[in-house]
Amino acid sequence: MSTSKQQRRADKKRRAAQARHAHRADAPGADTADALRNVSVDQLIAASLDVFGDKSFTQAKLLELAAALNGQGLNPTRAREVGAAIDRLLVRCVDSMFEHGWQPADVAHFVKRTGTQRSQRLVVAVIAGHARRHDAVDRAPHQWLDQLDDLGVVDAERKAVIGGRADAFSTWARTERVHEDEATMVGLQVLAHAIRAQRLSRLIDQPSEWGATNRGAFAKLPATVGEIDAKALKLIRNLLAKAEATTFEAEAATFSAKAQELMTRHSIDAAVIASAARGSGHDFGVESRRVHIDNPYADEKAVLLAVIADVNGVRSVWSPRVGFSTVVGIPVDLHLTDLLFTSLLVQATKASAETTGADRRLSTPSFRRAFLTAFANRIGERLEAAKAKVGQEASAEYGTELVHILADRAAAVDTAFAEAFPETVQMASRRLDARGYHAGRAAADRAHIGAGDAIARR
Numbered sequence: 001m002s003t004s005k006q007q008r009r010a011d012k013k014r015r016a017a018q019a020r021h022a023h024r025a026d027a028p029g030a031d032t033a034d035a036l037r038n039v040s041v042d043q044l045i046a047a048s049l050d051v052f053g054d055k056s057f058t059q060a061k062l063l064e065l066a067a068a069l070n071g072q073g074l075n076p077t078r079a080r081e082v083g084a085a086i087d088r089l090l091v092r093c094v095d096s097m098f099e100h101g102w103q104p105a106d107v108a109h110f111v112k113r114t115g116t117q118r119s120q121r122l123v124v125a126v127i128a129g130h131a132r133r134h135d136a137v138d139r140a141p142h143q144w145l146d147q148l149d150d151l152g153v154v155d156a157e158r159k160a161v162i163g164g165r166a167d168a169f170s171t172w173a174r175t176e177r178v179h180e181d182e183a184t185m186v187g188l189q190v191l192a193h194a195i196r197a198q199r200l201s202r203l204i205d206q207p208s209e210w211g212a213t214n215r216g217a218f219a220k221l222p223a224t225v226g227e228i229d230a231k232a233l234k235l236i237r238n239l240l241a242k243a244e245a246t247t248f249e250a251e252a253a254t255f256s257a258k259a260q261e262l263m264t265r266h267s268i269d270a271a272v273i274a275s276a277a278r279g280s281g282h283d284f285g286v287e288s289r290r291v292h293i294d295n296p297y298a299d300e301k302a303v304l305l306a307v308i309a310d311v312n313g314v315r316s317v318w319s320p321r322v323g324f325s326t327v328v329g330i331p332v333d334l335h336l337t338d339l340l341f342t343s344l345l346v347q348a349t350k351a352s353a354e355t356t357g358a359d360r361r362l363s364t365p366s367f368r369r370a371f372l373t374a375f376a377n378r379i380g381e382r383l384e385a386a387k388a389k390v391g392q393e394a395s396a397e398y399g400t401e402l403v404h405i406l407a408d409r410a411a412a413v414d415t416a417f418a419e420a421f422p423e424t425v426q427m428a429s430r431r432l433d434a435r436g437y438h439a440g441r442a443a444a445d446r447a448h449i450g451a452g453d454a455i456a457r458r
Contacts, residue, residue, distance in 0.1 A: 108124055
């Protein structure tokens with residue numbers, strides 16, 4: 001073979017290797033890193049993000065690519081440049097998500113759902129930086145601040161941001177004590193998902209619309225409504241906690257549909273008081289919130305939430321791609337729905353585990369899906385019966401005016417829901433495992449949704 005042919009073949013091989021790495025990075029390594037030594041960090045990261053969004057690539061291959069990006073440990077400057085570039089892009093992505101309907105808890109949940117808890121801690125660090133840059137403590141809506149508090153980004157007592165200094169990525173990497181290649185891999189994975197994040201319906205003001213101060217912006221319902229809500233929530237929370245913790249059948253038997261009765265009663269009382277206050281400029285105060293639902297069996301868990309929401313006058317829509325349901329209703333109903341959903345989900349999960357633990361042959365995805373679906377359907381029937389009983393008692397006390405009040409409230413919720421979600425589709429039905437379905441209904445009959453005489457005595 002002549003020297004010219006050898007040279008042409010070598011050049012062809014080199015160009016092919018460069019193309020494979022830039023577009024797919026199927027087999028990144030030292031040779032590829034050498035070939036791309038003169039490529040800018042931003043170009044390198046841009047060419048790599050598609051790879052990190054491809055689920056067909058193994059962790060080992062992604063880690064190899066991260067090592068190539070960092071110069072295979074031979075170029076410390078390159079590794080620092082890569083980290084700084086990832087930090088800039090993460091900040092830009094999170095800022096963009098917040099301007100397109102996402103809220104702090106949504107972003108943290110989404111990243112954890114598509115990655116790991118380590119990934120979530122990285123994005124929380126970026127969120128802290130956003131809170132500091134935008135003076136969230138003094139400017140953000142109260143729902144936003146509540147989420148920052150839950151994420152540990154804001155100290156509610158001191159009214160101060162925790163963390164959020166410059167270089168969130170490098171600070172996170174040092175705290176996690178991970179090798180720079182693994183840190184790069186995690187950072188690129190978070191970026192790959194964040195860049196593809198869809199726009200969401202806006203539920204509260206986005207950061208660009210925040211005023212100079214949030215002082216005086218946290219409007220509340222009349223004090224009487226707040227007091228009723230606080231008492232009901234405290235009582236129901238305590239009762240449901242006992243229901244979840246009890247291991248004695250005799251004690252469990254004392255729990256009944258009285259909890260839903262209590263919820264319904266306080267919801268009606270709140271609606272009546274809010275209606276009476278409308279002459280002073282108050283209305284039902286319909287709000288929208290998001291309830292994050294984890295895998296596995298997220299679809300079935302969303303059905304359980306929808307059933308509980310419907311009984312309590314709340315509308316719910318499930319967004320499977322991002323892993324949360326949006327619930328629309330008046331605040332007291334939203335509180336009670338979330339509380340009851342959390343408790344019943346714990347009970348359903350516990351009952352499912354006990355059933356499959358007793359017979360390992362039932363430990364299949366189809367059984368568990370059918371179990372949760374049947375549990376939701378039966379719980380809905382029990383809650384509806386409890387609601388109907390209280391509705392009759394309240395009608396006797398408040399008279400025919402209650403019908404108009406409840407109709408107005410339902411109309412307000414429906415209008416807000418239609419405006420936020422003009423196009424929704426019914427979830428497709430599935431064939432269900434018969435054994436799982438019957439076991440789920442039986443578990444729902446045993447589920448504790450109240451405290452029987454305990455509430456009556458209070």
